[in-house]
Amino acid sequence: MTLHLAVARAAQQSPRRPALRGPGYERTWAETADRVAxxxxxLLAHGLAPGDRLAILAGNSAEHLExxxxxxxxxxxxxxxxxRLATPELAEIVQDSGALALACDAANxxxxxxxCAGAGIAALRIEADLPRFLALPPAPLTAA
Numbered sequence: 001m002t003l004h005l006a007v008a009r010a011a012q013q014s015p016r017r018p019a020l021r022g023p024g025y026e027r028t029w030a031e032t033a034d035r036v037a038x039x040x041x042x043l044l045a046h047g048l049a050p051g052d053r054l055a056i057l058a059g060n061s062a063e064h065l066e067x068x069x070x071x072x073x074x075x076x077x078x079x080x081x082x083x084r085l086a087t088p089e090l091a092e093i094v095q096d097s098g099a100l101a102l103a104c105d106a107a108n109x110x111x112x113x114x115x116c117a118g119a120g121i122a123a124l125r126i127e128a129d130l131p132r133f134l135a136l137p138p139a140p141l142t143a144a
Contacts, residue, residue, distance in 0.1 A: 011029040036070045038133060038137070040074040040139040054071050054124075057083065058103065058126055059083065059105060063130055081093060087114060091118050091119065104124070
């Protein structure tokens with residue numbers, strides 16, 4: 001069983017139980033599964049397709065986790081980027097990975113923009129794009 005299917009199953013079995021907690025928020029399994037399905041739809045609407053690669057340059061957050069699960073659910077390959085690496089090292093990883101887009105959080109926006117410009121790939125801003133994605137209808141999650 002893959003992670004996105006485990007989230008969907010938890011939402012079916014325990015929809016009102018807490019799945020994610022942090023400063024100022026608590027999300028149930030049902031809310032998390034819904035967000036993951038909508039984020040999957042957003043990634044697909046943004047032009048990514050199953051088998052494409054999405055690099056992620058972000059600190060630990062609920063949104064980072066949800067984005068990762070959503071990408072897997074849409075069949076998109078994740079390229080996690082280590083925040084401790086220097087920008088030239090990250091650029092090499094992005095280039096070698098064949099990523100078509102890079103998602104970054106606000107704290108890493110400058111490096112993310114530099115990496116996207118250097119590789120000629122699309123940029124996703126977690127704080128800006130994810131709310132727009134969440135307004136979309138949920139996408140069916142793949143069994144991949």
